[in-house]
Amino acid sequence: MMNRRSVLKAVFTGGLVTGMGVLMPRIAMAAWSKAAFGAESQEIAMGALYEANPQASADVTLKAPDIAENGAVVPISVKSSLSGVTSIAIFVANNPQPLASQFTIPEGTLANVSCRIRMGKTSDVTAVVTTASGSFSASKEVKVTIGGCGG
Amino acid sequence: MKKTISLVAALMMVSGGVAAHPFNDAFNEQRAMYGKGHSFTWNGQTYLTDHPEEVAAAAEANATNATALLAAAKDQYAQVLAVDFGWTLTKGLLKSAGKALEAGKFQDSMNLSAQAQYHSRMGLVQYEQSQAEWIMAVPQ
Amino acid sequence: MAKGILRAKAKAKGGNTVVKIMAKHAMETGNRKDKSGEKIPAKYIQTLSVVHKGKMVMESNMGSATSKNPYMAFTFVGGAKGDELQMTWTENTGSTATETAKIK
Amino acid sequence: MKIIKVLLAGVSLAFLASTSQAATSGKTLATVDPEADRLALQSHFQRRFPQVALSDYVNGIYALDAPSREQWQDIEDFPPYEFDIEEGEILFNKTFANGKSYADCFTNGGIGVRQNFPRWDDSQGKIVTLELAINQCREANGEKALGWKKGKIAQISAYMAYTSRDNVFDLKIPNNGAKAAYLDGKQTFYTRRGQLNMSCANCHVAGAYIKIRADLPGPALGHVTHFPVFRSKWGNLGTLQRRYGGCQKNVRGVPQKTQGDKLRNLEFFQTYMSNGLVANGPGARK
Numbered sequence: 001m002m003n004r005r006s007v008l009k010a011v012f013t014g015g016l017v018t019g020m021g022v023l024m025p026r027i028a029m030a031a032w033s034k035a036a037f038g039a040e041s042q043e044i045a046m047g048a049l050y051e052a053n054p055q056a057s058a059d060v061t062l063k064a065p066d067i068a069e070n071g072a073v074v075p076i077s078v079k080s081s082l083s084g085v086t087s088i089a090i091f092v093a094n095n096p097q098p099l100a101s102q103f104t105i106p107e108g109t110l111a112n113v114s115c116r117i118r119m120g121k122t123s124d125v126t127a128v129v130t131t132a133s134g135s136f137s138a139s140k141e142v143k144v145t146i147g148g149c150g151g
Numbered sequence: 152m153k154k155t156i157s158l159v160a161a162l163m164m165v166s167g168g169v170a171a172h173p174f175n176d177a178f179n180e181q182r183a184m185y186g187k188g189h190s191f192t193w194n195g196q197t198y199l200t201d202h203p204e205e206v207a208a209a210a211e212a213n214a215t216n217a218t219a220l221l222a223a224a225k226d227q228y229a230q231v232l233a234v235d236f237g238w239t240l241t242k243g244l245l246k247s248a249g250k251a252l253e254a255g256k257f258q259d260s261m262n263l264s265a266q267a268q269y270h271s272r273m274g275l276v277q278y279e280q281s282q283a284e285w286i287m288a289v290p291q
Numbered sequence: 292m293a294k295g296i297l298r299a300k301a302k303a304k305g306g307n308t309v310v311k312i313m314a315k316h317a318m319e320t321g322n323r324k325d326k327s328g329e330k331i332p333a334k335y336i337q338t339l340s341v342v343h344k345g346k347m348v349m350e351s352n353m354g355s356a357t358s359k360n361p362y363m364a365f366t367f368v369g370g371a372k373g374d375e376l377q378m379t380w381t382e383n384t385g386s387t388a389t390e391t392a393k394i395k
Numbered sequence: 396m397k398i399i400k401v402l403l404a405g406v407s408l409a410f411l412a413s414t415s416q417a418a419t420s421g422k423t424l425a426t427v428d429p430e431a432d433r434l435a436l437q438s439h440f441q442r443r444f445p446q447v448a449l450s451d452y453v454n455g456i457y458a459l460d461a462p463s464r465e466q467w468q469d470i471e472d473f474p475p476y477e478f479d480i481e482e483g484e485i486l487f488n489k490t491f492a493n494g495k496s497y498a499d500c501f502t503n504g505g506i507g508v509r510q511n512f513p514r515w516d517d518s519q520g521k522i523v524t525l526e527l528a529i530n531q532c533r534e535a536n537g538e539k540a541l542g543w544k545k546g547k548i549a550q551i552s553a554y555m556a557y558t559s560r561d562n563v564f565d566l567k568i569p570n571n572g573a574k575a576a577y578l579d580g581k582q583t584f585y586t587r588r589g590q591l592n593m594s595c596a597n598c599h600v601a602g603a604y605i606k607i608r609a610d611l612p613g614p615a616l617g618h619v620t621h622f623p624v625f626r627s628k629w630g631n632l633g634t635l636q637r638r639y640g641g642c643q644k645n646v647r648g649v650p651q652k653t654q655g656d657k658l659r660n661l662e663f664f665q666t667y668m669s670n671g672l673v674a675n676g677p678g679a680r681k
Contacts (some may be wrong), residue, residue, distance in 0.1 A: 067609075116469075
């Protein structure tokens with residue numbers, strides 16, 4: 001049964017989720033979601049993708065630098081020891097649009113991805129891993145500094 | 152009178168270096184602490200913390216003085232560029248000084264010209280000094 | 292044949308294939324302004340999918356926080372030297388293309 | 396042991412290099428000893444960072460700072476300059492209108508020659524950098540010279556550097572002309588300029604691995620081996636001379652002329668300091 005909140009979300013995501021089981025992770029549909037990618041806060045972006053707020057989990061490993069050498073190119077790796085991972089998403093809380101990347105992990109692909117993201121300023125970076133039993137996350141603050149050597 | 156003394160004093164101010172003149176130290180210290188327009192006593196004499204350019208900019212604010220000061224600042228900038236030791240902000244200061252002059256803001260123009268000229272003069276000091284002292288920085 | 296915008300390094304190792312892909316793309320976010328203060332229109336890769344022998348092995352959706360020259364690396368089970376990977380990218384502007392790479 | 400240096404915007408010509416000792420020799424053509432200079436610079440860094448292998452200095456700041464190194468290695472895993480190497484190879488192999496190509500201008504067809512540049516050219520009586528040689532080659536074959544700082548020239552240079560990876564720099568100073576150029580470059584390196592009154596050496600000898608705001612300047616040893624570089628800051632590939640201009644602006648000085656005598660001599664001096672190290676360009680930098 002859909003509660004009011006998820007119905008609203010369903011409308012928000014363009015009706016794509018209507019008719020799907022509530023527990024079915026929407027991300028498995030893999031369509032590029034304007035509601036999620038265009039969202040200007042992490043809460044809204046996550047709301048568009050997940051039923052419930054992801055729970056922090058030690059089974060999600062986020063590798064990110066403490067201090068980014070350059071905010072324009074920040075190497076990030078996410079892996080998880082959870083079984084049945086269907087997707088991995090990366091959020092940068094303080095970016096204008098926090099959702100950076102979303103990876104669909106089909107069966108047979110390991111829950112271990114790397115990418116490079118862009119960060120406007122110091123921010124928490126959050127990786128969310130989705131499995132059949134819910135969404136799990138790991139966060140880390142990455143400092144972005146303005147260097148003295150612009151040239 | 153004070154002004155003349157400070158002019159001479161400031162011209163003596165070839166600062167820094169290995170054997171810094173104690174007067175320069177005193178001047179730099181006073182300037183750093185109190186800014187311009189402050190008087191201090193050194194060896195029983197009274198001096199002002201003004202740079203010569205600031206003294207020049209304190210002249211009556213009119214078209215003639217502002218024009219002359221801008222020309223002097225431009226000339227000094229050309230000199231420092233000729234030895235390849237210009238500073239980046241100087242060009243902008245000269246431009247602003249020219250605009251202020253056109254707009255009839257003579258005092259603003261003179262202040263900007265003075266600042267530009269100071270930059271160029273210090274660039275030249277830097278050049279002179281570097282000729283003698285660069286070798287000191289080489290690791291042995 | 293002119294090369295596309297994707298470069299891939301795929302290596303079969305111990306039963307798995309490690310894939311690294313980089314795209315030559317500015318990933319214009321739409322947040323940046325040009326010198327005259329006009330916003331530069333957004334132009335970025337939205338999706339990139341990788342297919343191995345008819346099976347989707349990775350699909351990535353990207354947002355404005357993906358760096359210029361976007362890069363991703365992942366590992367899938369299977370794949371052998373000489374196999375082909377089909378990589379399809381789609382821009383927010385609607386342009387799309389499929390490029391291929393061989394597993395080494 | 397990091398000291399945070401606070402730089403006053405106002406000029407304070409008073410503070411002089413902390414490394415200074417009474418130096419009397421090495422200032423004139425008669426006393427300058429490039430080999431002694433090189434060894435002195437090496438030993439300066441080896442004393443400061445005894446744990447760092449000499450050969451690792453080609454990686455710049457990443458030889459000294461582990462957290463930066465980790466990010467850099469992630470990027471080098473699939474470096475953004477790969478596109479430029481490809482592009483550079485195409486450009487390099489393109490024939491000019493007269494049927495000749497770059498290969499005709501360089502020894503060994505231009506492959507694996509990066510480590511020989513910059514070099515003293517006796518007939519021209521000056522230092523020739525790789526980029527200058529590229530443009531001279533173009534002009535000799537009736538083509539227009541390329542811009543010095545980025546784009547095609549950097550890509551061609553990157554390709555040529557790529558074909559020269561692991562070749563050892565062994566610049567020669569064959570005569571007094573070359574020696575004079577070396578001395579001039581050395582002077583430029585140690586001379587303070589700009590409103591911030593800083594020399595190359597302030598940041599890259601005494602100041603290497605000391606924070607300047609949020610930046611860690613790289614060591615002067617091995618400083619030039621990895622050029623041209625793809626700087627994330629630029630978002631594209633650039634030549635060493637482009638970086639020189641940027642550095643000089645950073646200390647608020649009007650930059651010296653790109654590929655002019657001064658900066659070519661500086662490049663010669665710096666590269667000579669890296670003799671014995673390998674060419675590893677192009678590189679990725681922050």
